[in-house]
Amino acid sequence: MPPRIVQVRQGLLKKNDAIAAALRADFAAAGTFVVNLVSGPGTGKTLLLERTLSALRDRGRRPAALVGDLATDNDAVRLARSGAPVRQINTHGLCHLEADMVGRHLQGWNLAEHNYLFVENVGNLVCTASYDLGESLRVVLLSVTEGEDKPLKYPTLFNTADAAIITKCDLATACEFDSAEAERNLRAVRPGLPIVSLSAKTGDGMDEWLAFLESRRGSEG
């Protein structure tokens, strides 16, 4: 047979996108507000999540969490201290979470019992950007120790975020962190991005973050 061209026109992520869309419908039906936390390794996702889970439980909310990691279950052990249900997703070396991993790790949980589900993604500033997990809110973290120009170096990830958190603000002075420049860079790659600055360690800014979460969850209704 002579060579011929066959038009295909299909996204390489269509499988993931379809699973994510089904998850999103399940989350909406159950009234579960889902937050996907993305950032480089060591930015402070786990500590923020630990404090967020505790604070939400103190307010009478019922959050749960999934935490992705390349190899260990250390983060799940840390998060479980909050008293919230937590499951580890061990990716065995894969650099990002995919929607089917989220779906599989939810089995046995009654979503309707949880008004929040947090997903801590694998620490990675590139690969996590492409994978929809069915979340309502994608939050990118930037720590003051990483420098103000991270958003310019990784525009794809920062551009896909719905909100940004500047973490470890207790260290800002020691790092000579220029928060105005960081905010400028964040909004240069994602105009209009809501930004919260906080320290999970001292608790500074946590109230603003919790209020932001509660208002976003409320407006999902």
Add this chain to the structure above:
Amino acid sequence: MHELSLAVQLVQIADEAARAADAKRVTAVVVKIGALSGVAEDALRFAFDVAVADTLLAQARLEIHPVSVKVVCPRCGIVELPSLQRFCCPQCDTSTADVRTGREIELESIEVE
């Protein structure tokens, strides 16, 4: 390096399309990659060579068509973004987050025999 996962999906979709077209082998694949997709071309080429082994695509050539980022400027309409570091209209400097093209990671077509 999520390019390996992508290459595996690429081979799977191309394989299905080739079989549906009663083809014996795939000689080329054309892929659209947006500048804002987060896909590195070199990594995708490397992953492709690994993923095609022992498939209908074993001898296939990978053609990558880059797609530039286009955004909607509220004043000027659809404009091409000159820099990923600054989401502003190149004509009037209005900022915009409304991305219309540039996120593509798509198998456009295959050439089969």
